[in-house]
Amino acid sequence: MDSEKLREVREYEIQIGSRIPPEERPAFHLSSRVGWMNDPNGFSFYKGQYHLFYQYFPYNTVWGPCHWGHAVSDDLIHWEYLPAALAPDQDYDKDGCFSGSAVELDDGRQMLIYTGVLKKEMEDGSTRDIQQQCLAFGDGVNYEKYGKNPIMTVDDLPDGCSPYDFRDPKIWIDEDGTYRVVACCATVGRDAKIVMFRSSDGINWSKGKLLIQNFDRFGKVWECPDFFRLDEKWVLLTSPMDMLPEGFEYHNGNGTLCLIGEYNDEDGIFTPQHDQAIDYGIDFYATQTILAPDGRRIMIAWMQNWDTTPGYRLDPTTWFGQMTIPRELSVKNGRLYQRPVRELEQIRRNKVSYENVYVNGEMELDGIRGRCVDMEIELRSADENQPYEMFVMKFAAGGRYYTMLSYHPGDGIMKIDRKFSGSRRAIIHQRRAEIPSKDGAVKIRMILDRYSAEAFINDGAQTITANLYTDMGAQRITFSAKGAVSMNIVKYDLVP
Ligand code: FRU
Numbered sequence: 001m002d003s004e005k006l007r008e009v010r011e012y013e014i015q016i017g018s019r020i021p022p023e024e025r026p027a028f029h030l031s032s033r034v035g036w037m038n039d040p041n042g043f044s045f046y047k048g049q050y051h052l053f054y055q056y057f058p059y060n061t062v063w064g065p066c067h068w069g070h071a072v073s074d075d076l077i078h079w080e081y082l083p084a085a086l087a088p089d090q091d092y093d094k095d096g097c098f099s100g101s102a103v104e105l106d107d108g109r110q111m112l113i114y115t116g117v118l119k120k121e122m123e124d125g126s127t128r129d130i131q132q133q134c135l136a137f138g139d140g141v142n143y144e145k146y147g148k149n150p151i152m153t154v155d156d157l158p159d160g161c162s163p164y165d166f167r168d169p170k171i172w173i174d175e176d177g178t179y180r181v182v183a184c185c186a187t188v189g190r191d192a193k194i195v196m197f198r199s200s201d202g203i204n205w206s207k208g209k210l211l212i213q214n215f216d217r218f219g220k221v222w223e224c225p226d227f228f229r230l231d232e233k234w235v236l237l238t239s240p241m242d243m244l245p246e247g248f249e250y251h252n253g254n255g256t257l258c259l260i261g262e263y264n265d266e267d268g269i270f271t272p273q274h275d276q277a278i279d280y281g282i283d284f285y286a287t288q289t290i291l292a293p294d295g296r297r298i299m300i301a302w303m304q305n306w307d308t309t310p311g312y313r314l315d316p317t318t319w320f321g322q323m324t325i326p327r328e329l330s331v332k333n334g335r336l337y338q339r340p341v342r343e344l345e346q347i348r349r350n351k352v353s354y355e356n357v358y359v360n361g362e363m364e365l366d367g368i369r370g371r372c373v374d375m376e377i378e379l380r381s382a383d384e385n386q387p388y389e390m391f392v393m394k395f396a397a398g399g400r401y402y403t404m405l406s407y408h409p410g411d412g413i414m415k416i417d418r419k420f421s422g423s424r425r426a427i428i429h430q431r432r433a434e435i436p437s438k439d440g441a442v443k444i445r446m447i448l449d450r451y452s453a454e455a456f457i458n459d460g461a462q463t464i465t466a467n468l469y470t471d472m473g474a475q476r477i478t479f480s481a482k483g484a485v486s487m488n489i490v491k492y493d494l495v496p
Contacts, residue, residue, distance in 0.1 A: 003089035037321030039286035042102035061320035066096040075343040115167040192222035219243035224286040231331040234263035248434040253307040280433035281465035338460040348492035362480035373448040378488040388483030398474030409440035421468040
């Protein structure tokens with residue numbers, strides 16, 4: 001049943017959202033229809049289309065009580081907005097419909113599972129969020145909240161869990177036909193735990209069982225968990241809060257974590273054998289995956305990070321927040337690999353390629369420019385006996401602006417730096433990643449959209465993602481090196 005709140009938001013997004021000119025949005029990354037966007041939610045395939053919902057506060061460009069925005073796509077590249085799906089309009093979710101996921105039921109309905117939040121006043125006068133899991137059923141456009149919500153409360157958690165961090169349920173139907181949910185919770189001291197629930201009908205759930213506990217290794221609460229089988233391994237993706245840095249692998253603040261290992265469904269225990277960051281750039285958080293009908297495991301994430309959002313002064317009626325390009329995942333040599341979904345190749349136009357370009361001073365190449373671009377670059381030392389010292393690519397360059405990706409083979413450091421991108425805030429502008437190479441041989445696939453850069457290094461063994469809100473007049477791309485680099489490059493315009 002449509003509530004007043006949902007009707008209002010649906011009207012507001014048509015009235016105000018449609019005033020935003022399409023050319024002032026990313027060309028092929030999903031951005032908020034109007035106002036604020038964070039985590040991807042309910043990434044699913046339903047009635048022949050991909051559905052993507054998102055954490056949404058339409059009335060301002062800062063976070064506020066969460067709704068679920070909604071968009072659909074035939075190819076993961078072209079998105080069409082649908083009316084907002086959920087509003088915080090019930091007693092049990094009046095302070096927010098937090099992150100969750102979606103599944104198709106046997107009877108053909110789509111079911112959303114999300115975290116309902118309500119604020120509770122404590123004895124000492126402070127307020128705490130009560131977080132409980134809730135359901136809504138729909139036809140792909142309209143959703144009705146379940147009459148018996150919430151369906152999971154803190155009483156369903158195993159012993160030793162705090163009542164205040166229990167959120168972000170990720171649902172799937174397992175190979176044995178049972179419904180499964182993983183959700184994040186934590187000890188009272190906020191040490192992360194991931195808990196798994198089982199159900200035969202998706203509506204009545206068992207008590208949760210501990211899948212894994214952090215024991216203080218990777219930050220505090222592990223938000224937005226996702227757990228799946230991939231290439232003979234089990235993979236847990238999650239976004240830990242309050243990380244401490246570790247070499248160039250993890251950095252301070254909100255981070256991302258991929259654990260790869262073995263899972264025993266009998267005892268329900270996940271045993272990781274490898275850990276890594278999911279992305280090594282600046283703006284990447286809250287991943288969610290889908291198992292596509294053709295068997296691909298595809299991941300999408302919020303192309304932003306809580307630590308980089310504060311401080312933008314934006315008109316409240318514009319958009320803020322975008323998703324990454326959806327990425328196909330695989331596990332190779334025990335690591336997570338990512339590549340942009342192959343559908344992106346369908347919008348490649350105007351191929352320009354060069355081989356064995358000798359780069360030492362700063363140079364530009366005919367036909368290599370633009371802000372919506374797919375480029376594959378292969379670097380190696382031009383002189384076998386003398387590895388180059390540094391390679392620099394500047395993009396979104398022009399006037400006072402550029403963003404750069406640099407590589408030092410000596411210490412294996414790749415750095416993204418958007419200090420000169422036009423940012424007027426003292427947020428994080430640089431990040432370094434360790435990319436080992438033999439004599440400087442490295443491959444970079446760079447996807448530029450109007451307001452972002454995503455670099456896939458060495459066939460996707462590592463990725464570096466950042467957004468940049470540079471004036472669209474800055475279209476140049478330049479290359480330079482200290483020492484001599486030999487570069488192959490293939491570049492396409494991306495024209496959705
Ligand atoms: C992650 C997160 C989730 C929560 C949502 C609220 O970015 O904090 O844990 O459900 O955002 O918007």
